[in-house]
Amino acid sequence: MMTFILRRTGSLVLLLAAVSFITFTLFQLGPSDPAAAACGQECTPERVAEARVALGMDQPFLVQYVDYVRGFFSPRMIGAPGAQTLCEWPCLGKSFQTNENVADIIGRSLPYTFSMAIGALVLWTITGVGLGLLAALRKGSPVDKFIVGAASVGVSLPIPVTGLFLLLLFVNQLHVLPFTTNEISSPFGPQGPGAWVANYLLPWIALAVLFSASYIRVTRTNMIETFGEDFIRTARAKGLAPRTVTFKHGVRAGITPVVTMLGMDIGLLLGGAVLTEQIFSVPGLGFTAVHAAISGDLPVTMAITMLAAFFVIVANVAVDLAYAAIDPRVRLQ
Amino acid sequence: MTQLHTNTASASAGGTATVAFLEVRDLTVKFPTDDGVVSAVNGMDFALERGQTLGIVGESGSGKSVTSQALMGLLKGTSAQVTGQAMFQGKDLVTLPESSMRKLRGRNIGMIFQDPLSALHPFYTVGHQIAEAYLVHNKASKKQARAAAVDMLGRVGIPSPEQRFDEYPHHFSGGMRQRAMIAMALICEPELLIADEPTTALDVTVQAQILDLMSGLQEETNSALILITHDLGVVAEVCDNVLVMYGGQCVESGPVDDIFYETRHPYTLGLLNSMPTLNSAAGQLNPIPGQPPSLLDLPKGCIFSARCQYAELVGDGVCARQRPELTIDDGHGKRCHLSGPQIITIRNSR
Numbered sequence: 001m002m003t004f005i006l007r008r009t010g011s012l013v014l015l016l017a018a019v020s021f022i023t024f025t026l027f028q029l030g031p032s033d034p035a036a037a038a039c040g041q042e043c044t045p046e047r048v049a050e051a052r053v054a055l056g057m058d059q060p061f062l063v064q065y066v067d068y069v070r071g072f073f074s075p076r077m078i079g080a081p082g083a084q085t086l087c088e089w090p091c092l093g094k095s096f097q098t099n100e101n102v103a104d105i106i107g108r109s110l111p112y113t114f115s116m117a118i119g120a121l122v123l124w125t126i127t128g129v130g131l132g133l134l135a136a137l138r139k140g141s142p143v144d145k146f147i148v149g150a151a152s153v154g155v156s157l158p159i160p161v162t163g164l165f166l167l168l169l170f171v172n173q174l175h176v177l178p179f180t181t182n183e184i185s186s187p188f189g190p191q192g193p194g195a196w197v198a199n200y201l202l203p204w205i206a207l208a209v210l211f212s213a214s215y216i217r218v219t220r221t222n223m224i225e226t227f228g229e230d231f232i233r234t235a236r237a238k239g240l241a242p243r244t245v246t247f248k249h250g251v252r253a254g255i256t257p258v259v260t261m262l263g264m265d266i267g268l269l270l271g272g273a274v275l276t277e278q279i280f281s282v283p284g285l286g287f288t289a290v291h292a293a294i295s296g297d298l299p300v301t302m303a304i305t306m307l308a309a310f311f312v313i314v315a316n317v318a319v320d321l322a323y324a325a326i327d328p329r330v331r332l333q
Numbered sequence: 334m335t336q337l338h339t340n341t342a343s344a345s346a347g348g349t350a351t352v353a354f355l356e357v358r359d360l361t362v363k364f365p366t367d368d369g370v371v372s373a374v375n376g377m378d379f380a381l382e383r384g385q386t387l388g389i390v391g392e393s394g395s396g397k398s399v400t401s402q403a404l405m406g407l408l409k410g411t412s413a414q415v416t417g418q419a420m421f422q423g424k425d426l427v428t429l430p431e432s433s434m435r436k437l438r439g440r441n442i443g444m445i446f447q448d449p450l451s452a453l454h455p456f457y458t459v460g461h462q463i464a465e466a467y468l469v470h471n472k473a474s475k476k477q478a479r480a481a482a483v484d485m486l487g488r489v490g491i492p493s494p495e496q497r498f499d500e501y502p503h504h505f506s507g508g509m510r511q512r513a514m515i516a517m518a519l520i521c522e523p524e525l526l527i528a529d530e531p532t533t534a535l536d537v538t539v540q541a542q543i544l545d546l547m548s549g550l551q552e553e554t555n556s557a558l559i560l561i562t563h564d565l566g567v568v569a570e571v572c573d574n575v576l577v578m579y580g581g582q583c584v585e586s587g588p589v590d591d592i593f594y595e596t597r598h599p600y601t602l603g604l605l606n607s608m609p610t611l612n613s614a615a616g617q618l619n620p621i622p623g624q625p626p627s628l629l630d631l632p633k634g635c636i637f638s639a640r641c642q643y644a645e646l647v648g649d650g651v652c653a654r655q656r657p658e659l660t661i662d663d664g665h666g667k668r669c670h671l672s673g674p675q676i677i678t679i680r681n682s683r
Contacts, residue, residue, distance in 0.1 A: 230452040231451065231454040233452070234454070234514075235454070237405060237438055237439065238438065239436060239438035239439035239440055240439075241435070326456065328455070329503055
């Protein structure tokens with residue numbers, strides 16, 4: 001088990017290195033010229049060249065990459081020779097727009113994204129797996145048909161539709177929930193956990209409606225298959241209680257595909273839910289990324305891209321480890 | 334030896350009705366499907382005493398596994414319609430509610446399945462699964478359950494059971510897995526053991542060991558054994574009585590020697606003929622021609638008539654028109670229109 005964890009972690013480091021290099025290369029090859037954008041209204045070729053030096057873009061490509069990566073591990077100086085400023089660790093460059101450390105911008109956005117992701121995740125896992133299991137246990141009944149039908153509707157509703165509808169109903173008409181505010185970014189703030197839940201409940205529901213639909217379908221299909229397995233018959237033949245048969249023997253065996261999905265979705269969602277954050281005006285990573293991309297703020301866009309990739313990779317490794325914990329046969333390989 | 338078929342009429346008339354250990358009467362199982370009703374088991378009758386072994390023989394789809402699952406109550410909660418009676422220790426297994434049936438399963442009736450790899454849970458250790466079976470029916474600590482499971486693993490011939498307890502099914506060989514299944518089924522010492530093709534998925538060399546093990550343990554605990562198989566060799570080795578099933582019906586039944594040496598049904602003769610022997614020429618097999626009937630639409634007459642080469646001996650198309658009753662003579666039953674002398678002639682001519 002230990003070597004398994006070590007091997008997975010090793011491959012994680014390699015993947016991250018590859019992702020950072022590819023992302024960096026892509027942004028270098030991109031059509032925009034940050035130096036031209038930075039030199040302002042009255043631009044002369046000399047000023048563009050100066051800006052290029054100030055941004056470090058006069059250096060060879062590999063030198064720039066190594067400099068950039070060095071910032072992950074230690075503080076470094078950024079700017080033209082003679083006018084350098086300190087970029088503190090962890091250094092992901094400075095925003096072209098505000099000259100702020102990119103790490104600070106991300107640090108500010110992350111709590112919003114985390115707040116949105118965690119609640120939505122809990123909500124859709126409970127409803128998705130719960131309803132999927134119920135449908136599997138009542139296969140063919142009206143309950144099953146209703147759940148499957150509701151799942152098809154849920155998966156076809158785009159976030160802008162559910163999001164705006166929820167806002168209209170609960171905030172505008174019924175006045176039971178407040179508009180989302182960016183003053184609350186964690187349950188431990190001065191307003192307390194209650195306000196945090198109230199603030200993020202609508203985005204959670206909007207995301208959960210979309211995501212739980214596929215969880216219902218995957219859970220249902222896999223559980224129906226698992227309940228037909230020989231070892232379930234054996235468990236019944238032993239005289240085990242139906243609850244033990246369903247959960248201890250059934251769910252543990254049938255849940256692995258859901259764990260995979262969950263890992264991938266957490267990774268994706270932590271990289272920023274662009275549409276949901278836009279609709280509920282939550283200044284999370286997705287929101288920040290969109291604004292950075294529109295204003296050509298390369299360091300911010302690149303950092304968020306890399307972070308999103310990082311989350312997906314880490315989630316993948318977490319899924320592998322969870323698999324090994326659930327299924328002893330995986331530990332062999 | 335106790336009769337495979339008890340005669341209730343005479344017993345009740347004489348007033349000395351001795352209740353058999355397990356008595357199955359007119360057991361019928363139907364599965365409603367979109368295409369119609371599948372008649373998987375059509376009126377099975379048999380009786381079984383402790384210490385006896387009953388073999389149920391037949392092709393795939395003849396209803397032998399469904400019979401065992403109906404006795405085990407595993408069809409409760411499914412769409413299957415089970416009717417008839419199966420008296421076991423004064424309780425009718427057919428009508429017993431699921432909650433009471435659950436207390437019998439594993440405790441009084443144990444079951445061994447065909448493929449031990451798929452029948453064991455891949456995510457739990459072998460020992461855990463055996464101890465679990467012990468814990469459901471006994472008030473015991475986990476430690477006591479472990480001790481009981483280790484002891485049982487030793488009894489079924491698994492070497493160093495203390496270590497093997499903590500291994501997973503995929504660490505075991507096929508034969509070892511089936512031994513573990515047997516340990517699981519027998520840990521509560523059930524009075525009735527149902528083994529559904531217990532040796533089919535195993536190597537030939539292991540088959541005999543598993544059969545010996547089951548017979549040995551059965552003798553130790555004086556339990557009754559229902560052995561479901563399509564392998565007549567297995568039947569000859571361990572069974573006292575045999576039921577031959579075809580199309581969900583019992584076509585011939587009786588003591589094992591009668592079935593093998595005084596065969597009364599053309600289907601049983603066909604089964605015996607289709608067994609390859611060392612003397613038969615290479616590449617020479619004698620299958621029964623034709624296919625088993627569709628359980629969706631059973632023929633009106635004898636279920637075997639379409640494949641029976643002796644139907645014309647009865648003449649007048651009786652076999653195709655009229656379903657024969659199971660006639661029992663001297664403890665040996667047959668469901669066939671052929672007369673005794675006719676079947677003797679056929680038996681001697683092959």
